[in-house]
Amino acid sequence: xxxxxxxxxxxxxxxxxxxxxxxxxxxxxxVTAKEVKEFESAIYLNDxxxxxxxxxxxLKAFLxxxxxxxxxxxxxxxxxxxQINLTVExxxxxxxxxxxxxxxxxxxFSWLLQQxxxxxxxxxxxxxxEQLAVEQQIVSFDLAATTAKQFIQILVKQERLKLNQMxxxxxxxxxxxxxxxxxxxxxxxxxxRMAEVEIVRMALAVEDTVHDLKASQYQLSSLWGQAGSTxxxxxxxLALPKLSNLEYELDKLKQSPHILQFVTATRIAQSxxxxxxxxxKSQWQFTAGLRRxxxxxxxxxxAGVSIPLGTDNRNAGKIxxxxxxxxxxxxxxxxxxxQLDSQLYVLLQEMAHARHVIDTFxxxxxxxxxxxxxxxxxxxxxxxxxxxxxxxxRRELLNAQSELLNTxxxxxxxxxxxxxxxxxxxxx
Numbered sequence: 001x002x003x004x005x006x007x008x009x010x011x012x013x014x015x016x017x018x019x020x021x022x023x024x025x026x027x028x029x030x031v032t033a034k035e036v037k038e039f040e041s042a043i044y045l046n047d048x049x050x051x052x053x054x055x056x057x058x059l060k061a062f063l064x065x066x067x068x069x070x071x072x073x074x075x076x077x078x079x080x081x082x083q084i085n086l087t088v089e090x091x092x093x094x095x096x097x098x099x100x101x102x103x104x105x106x107x108x109f110s111w112l113l114q115q116x117x118x119x120x121x122x123x124x125x126x127x128x129x130e131q132l133a134v135e136q137q138i139v140s141f142d143l144a145a146t147t148a149k150q151f152i153q154i155l156v157k158q159e160r161l162k163l164n165q166m167x168x169x170x171x172x173x174x175x176x177x178x179x180x181x182x183x184x185x186x187x188x189x190x191x192x193r194m195a196e197v198e199i200v201r202m203a204l205a206v207e208d209t210v211h212d213l214k215a216s217q218y219q220l221s222s223l224w225g226q227a228g229s230t231x232x233x234x235x236x237x238l239a240l241p242k243l244s245n246l247e248y249e250l251d252k253l254k255q256s257p258h259i260l261q262f263v264t265a266t267r268i269a270q271s272x273x274x275x276x277x278x279x280x281k282s283q284w285q286f287t288a289g290l291r292r293x294x295x296x297x298x299x300x301x302x303a304g305v306s307i308p309l310g311t312d313n314r315n316a317g318k319i320x321x322x323x324x325x326x327x328x329x330x331x332x333x334x335x336x337x338x339q340l341d342s343q344l345y346v347l348l349q350e351m352a353h354a355r356h357v358i359d360t361f362x363x364x365x366x367x368x369x370x371x372x373x374x375x376x377x378x379x380x381x382x383x384x385x386x387x388x389x390x391x392x393x394r395r396e397l398l399n400a401q402s403e404l405l406n407t408x409x410x411x412x413x414x415x416x417x418x419x420x421x422x423x424x425x426x427x428x
Contacts (some may be wrong), residue, residue, distance in 0.1 A: 010294060012259075013018075020282070029210060042231065042232045042233070042234045043231050043232075043233055043234065043427070044233075044235065045148060045151050045233075045235055048147050048148075048151050048220065048223075048224075048233070049144045049147050049148060049426055051223075051224035051226075052143050052144065052146075052147040052223040052224050053140055053143065053144065054224070055223075055224040055225045055226075056143055056223055056224065056225075057225075058139055058143065059136065059139060059140060059143065062132065062135075062136040062139070063142045064134055065380070066129065066132060066133075069128060069129045069132055072128070073122060073123075073125040073129065074125055074126045075116060076117075076118070076121035076122045076124070076125040077121075077122050078116070079112065079115075079118045079345065080112050080114060081116045082109065082110060082111040082112075083108070083109070083110040083111075084108070084109055084110075085106075085107070085108045085109075085110065086105070086106070086107050087103075087105070087106040087107075087108070088103060088105055088106075089103070089104040089105075089106070092144065093101035102294060102295045103122050103294040104291060104292065104293055104294070105291065105292040106289055106290070106291045106292075106302060107282075107289050107290050107291075107292075108287050108288065108290075108302060108304075109287070109288055109289060110285055110286065110287040110291030111285070111286060112283050112284070112285050113283060114283055115384070116278050116281075117275075117278050117283070118119055118280070119281055120271070120274055120278045123271050123274075123275075123276060124271040124272055124275050127264070127267050127268045127271045128268055130264050130267070131264045131265060131268055132262065134260050134261045134264050135261065136233050136256050137257040137260075138257045138258065138261065140422065141257065141419075141420050141423055143223065143418035144420070144426040145416050145417065145419065145426060146222065146223065147426075148218060148416045148419075148426045149225055149413055149416055150219055150220040150223070151220065151233055152235070152237075152409060152412045152416070153214065153233070153409065154216045154217060154220060154233045155214055155233050155235045155237060156237065156405060156406075156408070156409045157209060157212055157213040157216060158213065158233065159237065159405060160209050160230065160405060161206065161209045161210065161213060162400065163398070163401060163405070164202060164205045164206045164209055165206055167202050167398055168199065168205075168206055170200040170394075171195065171198050171199045171202050172199060174195055174198075174306075175192065175195040175196060177198060178192050178195050178387070178404045179192055179273070185251070188387075191386075191387035191388075193353035194387060194388065194391070195387070195391075198391065206300065215228075217230065225369070231343065237405075237409075237412070238408075238410045240355065240358070240411065241347070241351070241412065241415040242354060242357045243351055243355060244348070245348070246341075246344060246345055246348055249344050249348070249418060249422055250341060251343075252422040252423065252424060253337070253340055253344065253421065253422045253423075254337075255423065256421065256422050257423050257425035258336065258340070258421065258423070259333065259336070260338065262299075262329055262330075262332060262333035263333075263355070265329050266329045266330070266333075268333060269322050269325045269326045269329065273322040273323065273326075276315045276318045276319050276322060277319060278317070279315060283308065283337065284305060284306065284307055285305065285306040286303075286305050286306075287302075287303065287304040287305070287306070288301070288302070288303045288304075289301070289302045289303075291304070293362070304409050319422065342419055343420065343421065344421065346415050347417055347418050348418070350410070350414050351411055351415060351418075353409050354408075354410050354411040354414065355411065357404075358404065358407050358408065358411070360401060361403065361404040361407070362404070365400070366397070366400050366402050366404070368402055369393070369396055369397040370397065372393055373393050373394060373397055375414075376390050376393045376394075377390070
């Protein structure tokens with residue numbers, strides 16, 4: 001599908017070959033390889049995002065961080081070890097306690113009642129794994145959005161290159177026609193020189209776009225670890241994203257990772273709070289064992305319990321801190337929702353404005369300039385319009401085409417940013 005087409009017929013004495021696309025601006029994805037240099041391979045937006053998510057080192061680091069956190073869970077499940085004690089009394093003394101005749105040997109086994117504390121530590125460690133998963137989601141959405149934005153920018157630059165190359169070809173045809181008129185004694189050398197300058201300017205625009213395109217391609221391919229690879233992106237700038245309302249996007253936002261990270265952080269603080277309360281409780285230690293009496297060749301059972309002294313408020317400061325942390329998280333979540341609410345509203349308004357600008361250019365500005373350019377050619381042929389005036393109209397049409405391309409770019413980038421904030425799947 002052609003984005004813009006403006007075709008002008010010019011009377012003699014200009015060569016018929018001048019009709020070769022003169023004043024025809026085609027920005028479409030059907031431009032052939034003869035018009036624009038084709039790259040080695042073509043990729044789509046889904047391909048680019050998938051390669052980034054599969055190969056970016058920042059996401060690979062989350063795998064190692066998850067292993068680290070699993071180790072924390074495993075470690076949290078390990079409590080204080082039980083103890084075996086061997087005690088020898090009344091041995092190697094003097095008198096009745098000489099040698100081993102009256103020796104008493106006691107073998108005991110001691111353990112703590114700590115299962116509640118262990119469960120608390122494990123629950124806290126597992127909740128922190130959930131937080132890590134949310135962080136990974138946020139990074140994934142950020143990287144996907146970065147990839148999509150660079151993809152759109154490359155797509156726009158590819159089309160801008162086509163536009164500049166087409167304009168350069170047209171300028172060369174104009175110069176050729178003007179030279180023929182001069183040779184026939186019906187034109188001015190001044191117009192020829194101005195046309196030559198215009199060609200040089202357009203050639204510089206093409207070169208600048210080529211360098212800019214290469215730089216953007218390098219940046220995009222570096223996201224999936226293949227910096228420097230050459231490719232061409234495939235997409236449809238004309239496919240306008242759906243314009244939704246603020247209420248719909250806010251509902252999606254409430255389930256986005258940006259908000260879920262506060263929910264998970266609050267759960268972590270609650271787990272830590274419960275653990276602090278559990279650890280403040282006294283841990284009872286029980287002991288049981290067997291005693292050997294050498295003098296009578298008897299055995300006896302021994303048992304005991306140890307109860308730490310003190311109150312259960314020794315973690316009062318830590319508990320107060322964690323309660324305050326929960327309150328802070330609640331206010332931070334409300335603040336972020338308020339900020340994102342405003343940001344979403346602005347983005348939706350900008351998208352609506354971009355749609356209006358696109359409609360205005362396509363329905364009013366470009367068609368009017370197209371007609372004006374046709375009339376300008378006729379006026380130039382009969383001597384009613386100078387080359388400079390004629391060139392200004394051509395340039396105005398080219399600028400309108402370029403501005404429309406910029407608006408398409410802005411619209412897609414705004415849509416991608418909304419998808420990033422609300423945690424939606426990135427799509428063009």
